[in-house]
Amino acid sequence: MERFCDKCGTLVSGEGKFCPSCGAPLESAVDLGKPDIDSPVQTEQQPSPYVAPVNNTYSGTSSSNQGQIPAYPQSYNTNSNASSNNDMTIGKWLLTFLISAIPIVGLIMLFIWAFGDDGNTTRQTFSKAYLLWTLISVGATFILYFGMIVCIGSMMGGLGNILSEMEMNMAMLFA
Numbered sequence: 001m002e003r004f005c006d007k008c009g010t011l012v013s014g015e016g017k018f019c020p021s022c023g024a025p026l027e028s029a030v031d032l033g034k035p036d037i038d039s040p041v042q043t044e045q046q047p048s049p050y051v052a053p054v055n056n057t058y059s060g061t062s063s064s065n066q067g068q069i070p071a072y073p074q075s076y077n078t079n080s081n082a083s084s085n086n087d088m089t090i091g092k093w094l095l096t097f098l099i100s101a102i103p104i105v106g107l108i109m110l111f112i113w114a115f116g117d118d119g120n121t122t123r124q125t126f127s128k129a130y131l132l133w134t135l136i137s138v139g140a141t142f143i144l145y146f147g148m149i150v151c152i153g154s155m156m157g158g159l160g161n162i163l164s165e166m167e168m169n170m171a172m173l174f175a
Helices: 081-086 090-101 103-115 121-174
Strands: 002-004 011-013
Touching: 090 103, 090 121, 103 121
Parallel strands: none
Antiparallel strands: 002 011
16 A cells, blocks of 8 residues: 655655655555546546656655655645735835824724725724724723822821911911
């Protein structure tokens, strides 16, 4: 029985359960010697998804099936719009930063870019991250101001007590 290892592509002959090159389990390896019994009977001859292995050998293995890697069919993305929609040029980034720096308009545009569907996932992800940082910084600012107000209030209360004691002492001196 001959089959290819799914992990490294080595042609393995024999009944072993593990690849002699990489040690990966061969449970899901493709058996080249017998047809797939579980699949329904095919009336038409369909081409095999596997191409004959290329004799690429590499040193370092003592196995008789020296690292023959099959040439698997490759699929290419023919949709060129998928990548061009997510490409952000320097001009688009500068415009995005400029608009997001305008106080009210920038915030509105960040919400539109983050939760709208303009097809630009790069700008959408950036806008969501920018809004998250804005939320964190506003929360931290409120916590800081609240802490300052509490500190100033406690100091004023203590200062009021000190001033009233000084006033009483001055009254006793001049009385």
